[in-house]
Amino acid sequence: MDRWALEADLARGVSLAEIGRRVGLHEATVSYWVKKHGLEAANRAKYAAKGGLAEDELAPLVAAGMSAAQIAEAVGRSKTTVRHWLREYGLTTQWAMRRVAHAHEVELQLRCPRHGVTTFKRRSTGGYRCARCRAEAVARRRRKVKRLLVSEAGGRCKLCGYDRCVGALEFHHLVPSEKRFSLSHRGVTRSLERARAEARKCVLLCANCHAEVEAGLVDLA
Numbered sequence: 121m122d123r124w125a126l127e128a129d130l131a132r133g134v135s136l137a138e139i140g141r142r143v144g145l146h147e148a149t150v151s152y153w154v155k156k157h158g159l160e161a162a163n164r165a166k167y168a169a170k171g172g173l174a175e176d177e178l179a180p181l182v183a184a185g186m187s188a189a190q191i192a193e194a195v196g197r198s199k200t201t202v203r204h205w206l207r208e209y210g211l212t213t214q215w216a217m218r219r220v221a222h223a224h225e226v227e228l229q230l231r232c233p234r235h236g237v238t239t240f241k242r243r244s245t246g247g248y249r250c251a252r253c254r255a256e257a258v259a260r261r262r263r264k265v266k267r268l269l270v271s272e273a274g275g276r277c278k279l280c281g282y283d284r285c286v287g288a289l290e291f292h293h294l295v296p297s298e299k300r301f302s303l304s305h306r307g308v309t310r311s312l313e314r315a316r317a318e319a320r321k322c323v324l325l326c327a328n329c330h331a332e333v334e335a336g337l338v339d340l341a
Contacts, residue, residue, distance in 0.1 A: 121145075121153040130159055173197065173205040182206070185231030187215040227251075265312060269303065269319045277326035279338065290330045291322035294340070 121143070129139050136154065140147045154160070173195060181191045191213070192202045206213070214230040230240045232250035240248040267286055276283035283289075291303040298321050301310065323340065325333060332338040 121150070121157075123157040123159075126150075126153060126157060127159055130154070173202070175205075175209040175211075178202075178205060178209060178211055182211045182213055183231070185214055185233065187213055265315055268312070269315060270324065272316070273319060273322070273324040276324070277329050278323050278340075279325060279329040279333075282326035282329075288327050290325055290327055291319055292325050292330055292333060292340075293322050295321065 126139070136150045137147045139145075140150045143150075177195065178191065181194060186194065188199050188202050188206065191206075192199045195202065214228075217228060217230065226242050228240045228248055229237060230248065230250075231237050232240070232253060235250060235252045239251045241251045241254065242248055263286075269291070270286050270289050273291070277289065293299040300318055303315060303318055303322065329338065333340060
């Protein structure tokens, strides 16, 4: 290999593996020519042998929910080195647990950045998600859809004009036989298009007026 081209690449911080890919040679071959020309590989000091990693150094990082890559960054070592010492001490990152979990393992105890160690449930599409994060996301979407439907329906009770609390406003089906589902707490988890179609069959009432209409005390007509 040409010494000057090799030296220029190393000066720019190009790794031996990348140089090898460029010229169609194995990394070990590139390393041979680096030594032959008396040059030094980029990042050599970073990846030089630094001794073992202590268990009490790794355990807190694993407990904090860090991945092998994040631990490697934190301790200034390669991912290969970190994985080696994790195996030596029988430590497993939560990311490794996810990878090796079988399809029948519906739940895992992992660390969530928001909720700490908690239950993660398997997604239908694969992988795992914090159950509490998922529940909170569903609740946020329900509230968002409910606010949108209420706004589109006029934003206030048709009978008394109440509009102070969205949670106290309900959808009353004008023709019960046309009702496909209730636009209640669970109803707004459906697609927005389906929820809107159902809302168009309804009139917006506050909880009190709705109860009186259902009891036959008040006639909407």
